[in-house]
Amino acid sequence: MTMLLFVLASASAIFQACKGEWWTALAVFLPSLGVAALLGALEWQRTSLFWVAGMFVVAGFGAEAMAYWRTRTAGRGQVGQ
Template sequence: MRIAMAVMTLVFVLGLASAVVHARQGRWWTAGSVILPNLGIVAMLLGGVERQSTSLFWLGCLFVAAGFGAEAMACWRTRTLRREQAGH
């Protein structure tokens, strides 16, 4: 159990560091797409994956879905920005 907690903590800290780097560069959607799934996985593991009816499990699923939405928004904004730069 300690190894699982250590791995979960390491993944969360590395994701948080990556999100901070993206946020400092002004890429907020990308930062959200990095940190939200990490929060979701932590919440799902704390809620217990085998007991899928807990609130933490569903909150984790919501965070993961929000992370995918942030990733889609970051991709869309990048494509739009590239089109505008190509047009000028």
């Protein structure tokens, strides 16, 4: 199940990257990579790899916020024209 999640997220990220939406691609790919690592490695919760996987999830949410912010500011520029 984890591998299916990762493959579907990777395909979606590639599709978004081909459209030039890099922040959206990162927002899709990084959390899925982190969650796949976290689910696949529950036995090494105290190692640094656990924290790296957690940082992937946090970075993905940061990319999601940046993608949302960029679409909101782009929309405001079009309304003012």
